[in-house]
Amino acid sequence: MHDMIHSLADRKELRLSAWGPPGPLPANLDYTVAPQQQQWLADMLDRGGVAHLLRSKTPQGLAATAKLALLLRQAYRNNSDVDLYHINWLQGAILLPANSKPCLITVLGTDLKLLNLPGMKTRIRQILKKHKCILAPNAAWMEPILNESFRDHVHRIQTVAFGIDNRWYSLRRRVDYTKPRRWVSVIRVTRKKSATCLNGAGRSSRDRMSFTSTAPTRMMSGSPPGSIITARPHQSISSGRSIPKRMDTSR
Numbered sequence: 584m585h586d587m588i589h590s591l592a593d594r595k596e597l598r599l600s601a602w603g604p605p606g607p608l609p610a611n612l613d614y615t616v617a618p619q620q621q622q623w624l625a626d627m628l629d630r631g632g633v634a635h636l637l638r639s640k641t642p643q644g645l646a647a648t649a650k651l652a653l654l655l656r657q658a659y660r661n662n663s664d665v666d667l668y669h670i671n672w673l674q675g676a677i678l679l680p681a682n683s684k685p686c687l688i689t690v691l692g693t694d695l696k697l698l699n700l701p702g703m704k705t706r707i708r709q710i711l712k713k714h715k716c717i718l719a720p721n722a723a724w725m726e727p728i729l730n731e732s733f734r735d736h737v738h739r740i741q742t743v744a745f746g747i748d749n750r751w752y753s754l755r756r757r758v759d760y761t762k763p764r765r766w767v768s769v770i771r772v773t774r775k776k777s778a779t780c781l782n783g784a785g786r787s788s789r790d791r792m793s794f795t796s797t798a799p800t801r802m803m804s805g806s807p808p809g810s811i812i813t814a815r816p817h818q819s820i821s822s823g824r825s826i827p828k829r830m831d832t833s834r
Contacts, residue, residue: 584671586748588612600665602658604628615662620654627651634672634693637700652678673697673718677706681713689743690720695728704732711736719743 585606591599592609600613604624608614616624627633633651636644656678668686670676673694676686698704711733718729718740729740758764 586746600662602655602662603671615658623650624654634674634697637697668714673707674703676710676716679710679714683713683715685715685717685738687717687719690718690725690729692722692725695725698732708733708736717741721745 584603588599588601589609591597592612598613599609599611600615601608602615604627605614605616605621627636627647630636630647633648636647655675659678659680663680663682666684668679668684669689670679670686671689673688673690674697676688679686698707716737718733718737720726720729720740720742721744723742726740726742734740
């Protein structure tokens with residue numbers, strides 16, 4: 584979000600407004616979140632975001648979702664003069680006003696899981712039919728699922744992978760490829776998203792890979808021989824503690 588907003592702000596022919604959690608913003612951007620709402624959005628972000636809270640199915644999660652829906656409705660109403668909506672959460676389109684304005688909707692894997700909630704697909708289809716809309720998943724594996732659910736209701740479905748900030752290309756590495764190396768990856772994604780990494784692309788047979796993940800069982804099924812996987816389960820809300828487990832796939 585940070586990189587996207589700053590890149591759009593470089594286009595001087597655009598008048599850009601943003602609604603979302605507070606953070607570093609370009610000087611020429613119109614930040615439309617009321618001061619009393621900014622802290623609430625920041626707190627929700629710290630708790631993992633609305634999708635995480637909604638999946639928890641707790642009273643607190645449902646209450647947070649209801650409040651966000653109310654705030655989104657107000658945000659759309661207060662910014663009715665826009666020419667284009669860019670929505671960074673598929674379910675955020677549910678409250679779009681019926682004004683026929685085009686929209687670009689970014690779709691993440693979490694958004695697809697929420698489509699299983701009762702009535703979710705039907706409601707989103709009703710909204711999409713009223714707008715010329717492009718769905719932009721961040722990975723190609725989501726395209727077939729979106730096509731099955733929404734191809735008759737959107738203008739196009741086009742994968743737009745997350746980019747890499749130019750600053751990372753300025754880093755210079757000095758690697759001796761003749762010596763064994765230890766690879767360490769700290770991730771919280773599913774095996775489907777990290778398949779290339781798990782396949783050990785570019786590794787030497789003498790290299791050793793270590794993973795830390797919240798989904799050890801799924802990681803185990805696709806990890807290369809000799810990998811070490813450290814399970815990091817979600818912390819218990821009651822005790823605030825968790826017990827990590829260590830699994831060595833070389834056995």
